[in-house]
Amino acid sequence: MLNSINTNPGALLALQNLNATNTELNTTQSRINTGKKVASAKDNGAIWSMAKMQSASSSSLNAVKDSLQRGQSTIDVALAAGDSITDLLMKMKEKALAASDTSLNTASFNALKADFDSLRKQITKAVDNATFNGASLATGSVAAMTFLANADGSGFTVQAQTLSLAGLNLTTATAPTFTTATEANAMIAKMTDALQTATNKLSALGTLSTGLDTHLTFVGKLQDSLDTGVGNLVDADLAKESAKLQSLQTKQQLGVQALSIANQTPQSILSLFKG
Known part of the structure; x- marks a missing residue:
């Protein structure tokens, strides 16, 4: 040595x-x-790049969740208005049925007619106020609304269900009303048809709401999986x-x-x- x-x-x-x-x-x-075992690109460039891309996808899903939640709220408002409208239609049918009784005196008939007309106006008010964040699926102002569904920008489309008098086939040259017992009798069938139309539209909205709920749950689970995957790579x-x-x-x-x-x-x- x-x-x-x-x-x-x-x-x-x-x-x-x-x-x-x-x-x-x-x-x-x-x-x-x-x-973290990979805190920067110099620790492991390939893993760091992969983790950054997955983190970006997970972060983007926050915007998707916000959009879907707005969709839920918009549908919920329309459903709330729809519940009120079906109640009003049932009451209108009841008033029309009562007014079709030819044994009524003029005062009673006019009182029923006034109630019927008041209920009709309440339908219009309910529809006009069925908006969330300036948007509505009940007024007929739009045919459909599209909310974010994925981080790539694809959409979840919700068809509008118009609950206005026009959407319920209740508009004519004049507002739906009656002036005689005979007209009141004819109005019963119209109210029945309008009520059926309203319930069908609410059923469609309910199905769409369920679809949004399911997709929102999936997006939440996807985001959790992405976050877990990133953690496995870099933590x-x-x-x-x-x-x-x-x-x-x-x-x-x-x-x-x-x-x-x-x-x-x-x-x-x-x-x-x-x-």
Whole structure:
């Protein structure tokens, strides 16, 4: 073995091992501090890129969920209006039936007619107020509304169900009403048809609402799966890293000791020159 004061192979080797230990220790400490084994592109470029793309997809799904929730609310408002309208139609049918009684005196007939007309106006008010965020599926202002369905921008289309008097086939040259018992009798069938139309439209809205609920649940599960997948790619196993930290700290201390011993070797050469 070469003994030299210019070159100390043992010290060089000990220093290399200590530097390697320090590098591992820095990596482990970084993982513990950040909670990630891949915190940046320099840690693992391929994994980092993959995780970023999946995180972007997961983040985009927040906008999808917001859009679907707006869709739910828009349908819920239309359904609430529809429930009120069906109640009003039933009451209108009841008033028309009562007014068809030819034994009524004029005052009673006129009172029933006034009630009928008031209920009809309430239908229009209910439809006009069935809006959410300025949009409505009940007024007939739009034929359909499309909400976000996926992160790629594809849509979930909801067909409008017009609940106005026109949508219920109740508009004529004049507003639906009656002036005689005979007209009131004819109005009974119209109210029955309008009620059937309204319930059919509400049934369609209910089916669409269920579809939105199901898709929203799926989007939530998809987002959770993406987030879990990203975590599997980049998150550090803190229990494992903690144990490794203890090991590396011990190894670092031993490396410092080994370097100290190796640095003492050249001093032994002095003993060769003692007389």
